Amino acid sequence: xxxxxxxxxxxxxxxxxxxxxxxxxxxxxxxxxxxxxxxxxxxxxxxxxxxxxxxxxxxxxxxxxxxxxxxxxxxxxxxxxxxxxxxxxxxxxxxxxxxxxxxxxxxxxxxxxxxxxxxxxxxxxxxxxxxxxxxxxxxxxxxxxxxxxxxxxxxxxxxxxxxxxxxxxxxxxxxxxxxxxxxxxxxxxxxxxxxxxxxxxxxxxxxxxxxxxxxxxxxxxxxxxxxxxxxxxxxxxxxxxxxxxxxxxxxxxxxxxxxxxxxxxxxxxxxxxxxxxxxxxxxxxxxxxxxxxxxxxxxxxxxxxxxxxxxxxxxxxxxxxxxxxxxxxxxxxxxxxxxxxxxx
Amino acid sequence: xxxxxxxxxxxxxxxxxxxxxxxxxxxxxxxxxxxxxxxxxxxxxxxxxxxxxxxxxxxxxxxxxxxxxxxxxxxxxxxxxxxxxxxxxxxxxxxxxxxxxxxxxxxxxxxxxxxxxxxxxxxxxxxxxxxxxxxxxxxxxxxxxxxxxxxxxxxxxxxxxxxxxxxxxxxxxxxxxxxxxxxxxxxxxxxxxxxxxxxxxxxxxxxxxxxxxxxxxxxxxxxxxxxxxxxxxxxxxxxxxxxxxxxxxxxxxxxxxxxxxxxxxxxxxxxxxxxxxxxxxxxxxxxxxxxxxxxxxxxxxxxxxxxxxxxxxxxxxxxxxxxxxxxxxxxxxxxxxxxxxxxx
DNA sequence: CAGAAGTGCTAATGCGTATTAGCAGATAAT
DNA sequence: ATTATCTGCTAATACGCATTAGCACTTCTG
Numbered sequence: 001x002x003x004x005x006x007x008x009x010x011x012x013x014x015x016x017x018x019x020x021x022x023x024x025x026x027x028x029x030x031x032x033x034x035x036x037x038x039x040x041x042x043x044x045x046x047x048x049x050x051x052x053x054x055x056x057x058x059x060x061x062x063x064x065x066x067x068x069x070x071x072x073x074x075x076x077x078x079x080x081x082x083x084x085x086x087x088x089x090x091x092x093x094x095x096x097x098x099x100x101x102x103x104x105x106x107x108x109x110x111x112x113x114x115x116x117x118x119x120x121x122x123x124x125x126x127x128x129x130x131x132x133x134x135x136x137x138x139x140x141x142x143x144x145x146x147x148x149x150x151x152x153x154x155x156x157x158x159x160x161x162x163x164x165x166x167x168x169x170x171x172x173x174x175x176x177x178x179x180x181x182x183x184x185x186x187x188x189x190x191x192x193x194x195x196x197x198x199x200x201x202x203x204x205x206x207x208x209x210x211x212x213x214x215x216x217x218x219x220x221x222x223x224x225x226x227x228x229x230x231x232x233x234x235x236x237x238x239x240x241x242x243x244x245x246x247x248x249x250x251x252x253x254x255x256x257x258x259x260x261x262x263x264x265x266x267x268x269x270x271x272x273x274x275x276x277x278x279x280x281x282x283x284x285x286x287x288x289x290x291x292x293x294x295x296x297x298x299x300x301x302x303x304x305x306x307x308x309x310x311x312x313x314x315x316x317x318x319x320x321x322x323x324x325x326x327x328x329x330x331x332x333x334x335x336x337x338x339x340x341x342x343x344x
Numbered sequence: 345x346x347x348x349x350x351x352x353x354x355x356x357x358x359x360x361x362x363x364x365x366x367x368x369x370x371x372x373x374x375x376x377x378x379x380x381x382x383x384x385x386x387x388x389x390x391x392x393x394x395x396x397x398x399x400x401x402x403x404x405x406x407x408x409x410x411x412x413x414x415x416x417x418x419x420x421x422x423x424x425x426x427x428x429x430x431x432x433x434x435x436x437x438x439x440x441x442x443x444x445x446x447x448x449x450x451x452x453x454x455x456x457x458x459x460x461x462x463x464x465x466x467x468x469x470x471x472x473x474x475x476x477x478x479x480x481x482x483x484x485x486x487x488x489x490x491x492x493x494x495x496x497x498x499x500x501x502x503x504x505x506x507x508x509x510x511x512x513x514x515x516x517x518x519x520x521x522x523x524x525x526x527x528x529x530x531x532x533x534x535x536x537x538x539x540x541x542x543x544x545x546x547x548x549x550x551x552x553x554x555x556x557x558x559x560x561x562x563x564x565x566x567x568x569x570x571x572x573x574x575x576x577x578x579x580x581x582x583x584x585x586x587x588x589x590x591x592x593x594x595x596x597x598x599x600x601x602x603x604x605x606x607x608x609x610x611x612x613x614x615x616x617x618x619x620x621x622x623x624x625x626x627x628x629x630x631x632x633x634x635x636x637x638x639x640x641x642x643x644x645x646x647x648x649x650x651x652x653x654x655x656x657x658x659x660x661x662x663x664x665x666x667x668x669x670x671x672x673x674x675x676x677x678x679x680x681x682x683x684x685x686x687x688x
Numbered sequence: 689c690a691g692a693a694g695t696g697c698t699a700a701t702g703c704g705t706a707t708t709a710g711c712a713g714a715t716a717a718t
Numbered sequence: 719a720t721t722a723t724c725t726g727c728t729a730a731t732a733c734g735c736a737t738t739a740g741c742a743c744t745t746c747t748g
Contacts (some may be wrong), residue, residue, distance in 0.1 A: 019459060021699080024735065024737080025737090035695095036694090036697080037696070037697080056735070060733070060734035060735040061734080064702075065735085105452065105471070107414070107450070107452075108450040126402050126403060167703060182579055237615065352703095352705085365705095365707080365728060365730095368706055371705095372706075373707095380725065381727080382727095399706070401703095403703090403705095405704080408732075409704070409706075509732080581716040606743050678724060
């Protein structure tokens with residue numbers, strides 16, 4: 001309706017019959033300077049502020065102070081599309097929760113266009129005091145620039161050095177994977193397979209590292225370093241290699257393999273144990289519950305947010321934190337059937 | 345680590361032997377003013393910029409330009425908790441999509457505590473250029489203040505006047521409900537019931553309005569204006585009233601009623617048709633698909649965001665938009681069985 | 689009763705940029 | 719030769735706020 005003219009401190013000052021400086025002092029004066037403003041005046045100003053709903057312009061504030069009590073959230077992939085929703089939602093929830101309790105608002109950076117870049121001509125990121133970065137795969141050039149620069153940020157998920165240590169909070173996938181391997185071995189599995197990528201994103205590498213350091217040479221019977229291959233084909237390879245247990249990085253693959261196996265009349269876990277490395281999708285999925293480990297997404301996001309605030313407020317040094325991933329019992333890992341054992 | 349002093353245009357100017365104004369003009373002068381700077385000078389400045397890696401401080405830039413290109417998102421209920429997730433996620437997705445394509449970032453207001461108020465002390469809504477408001481039920485006092493004020497906002501969901509017309513984008517529930525009633529009647533239903541609230545939130549009122557204007561006096565055999573009543577009790581009432589078809593506003597109630605009916609050996613839709621007024625939860629729910637209508641949540645959110653930007657950028661007048669809700673075929677609405685027909 | 693200390697407030701300044709008005713010199717037009 | 723136009727640049731200002739120095743006045747101190 002009326003012109004989109006933002007209220008300024010000058011307007012407030014005029015309404016309250018004081019100067020702009022006084023308004024500013026009322027809003028955020030030090031206890032020292034505050035004591036020089038009598039209660040009467042302060043209340044008069046505060047009333048006008050309340051009545052008008054005035055809030056200091058964060059841009060001007062940022063110009064002079066540097067801080068805004070706003071945290072940026074940058075996601076390399078669009079955050080909400082349904083496909084990604086189950087992946088990002090817990091993170092966003094955790095970030096929101098922590099931000100709220102720390103008194104920060106969230107600036108969701110929409111990535112402006114097709115290419116999501118932190119450093120575009122839209123460096124709007126800097127409006128925030130700092131930034132949480134989400135995504136399966138990061139742009140390493142940008143990460144290096146961030147590390148080199150002086151803008152506070154924290155990554156969710158472990159990141160390799162990028163011209164310096166990257167502050168992050170991640171899931172401790174390697175030991176979690178190792179633990180599952182040990183569990184499989186203690187069940188008697190001696191012919192184990194791996195299906196999934198073994199390089200690329202750090203999270204992938206960590207899983208493979210944890211797996212390979214616990215599996216002996218003799219025990220790893222086959223590995224399929226790709227995702228989304230036709231399940232029957234995968235199953236053929238597994239069976240002909242005599243695998244009694246398969247570790248799968250992607251839940252979707254695990255589901256497909258399990259389905260294929262059942263179709264052939266195989267029993268799980270008797271004829272083939274399946275272990276998934278991380279609960280990628282909602283846990284309440286109906287039907288079979290895969291043996292896996294939990295990824296504490298909300299806790300990771302909360303910790304990352306708190307770490308970020310530490311960096312923003314106290315210029316804290318770079319921290320790197322890996323959170324424990326609890327094993328999920330599930331019902332797809334068991335002792336191999338004696339029949340298969342014999343064929344070995 | 346130590347706060348390295350950012351390069352400013354003044355530094356660039358000094359290095360290039362020109363004034364700050366010239367640097368600014370080189371960076372973003374109009375073709376008009378640009379033509380007044382000889383190539384030689386421009387290239388000298390550009391070289392310095394390239395060599396130093398200077399980037400204009402976006403904060404200062406915004407300061408002088410006025411708008412922040414930020415849209416606020418205010419939700420009356422916390423947005424992310426899993427219970428609400430299915431309700432809010434499509435909206436957030438739509439908002440994000442539209443904001444992105446329009447070049448806006450999103451400021452998620454974290455609501456800071458238990459009571460969510462727009463005009464609280466620490467709600468810094470006004471950081472944004474405008475605001476999208478989400479929620480099942482609004483605070484009418486606040487809405488009135490918003491309407492009276494000059495802060496651009498758009499509500500998602502129809503809203504009654506609050507001291508003036510409220511700009512909104514909603515779902516057109518009344519005709520969608522009417523259409524389902526007509527469909528039921530054309531199947532031969534003459535004894536129809538209604539289960540759900542009929543007053544309160546606008547969306548509720550619209551459903552009841554659409555229902556009651558299409559159902560004749562004689563056809564409405566009973567109505568239960570409450571939610572969450574024990575399903576067996578509800579079913580008793582429906583059956584003793586001789587209803588052949590029941591309209592339910594809450595999916596949860598519909599599920600409960602359907603379950604109770606099946607338990608008693610009733611067949612749906614033969615013995616009892618069930619119509620749900622709106623797909624409140626994810627459509628891909630396994631099992632029975634209720635006859636209902638689709639709520640175009642993403643489209644609503646997109647339209648609301650676009651409307652908001654229109655208001656922010658061009659000071660556009662208040663608009664009110666209701667989007668069509670497509671009927672969902674489902675399999676819980678069919679012709680009443682002749683047996684029941686006879687009992688009538 | 690002079691000086692010190694305290695009180696209540698404001699003018700002035702700077703943050704880094706975009707933008708406008710306009711200056712000095714050169715060239716063209718009359 | 720005088721004015722008009724163009725060229726190449728810069729000074730000055732505004733954006734909205736936080737912050738410092740300090741003014742005018744009152745009250746206390748010795």
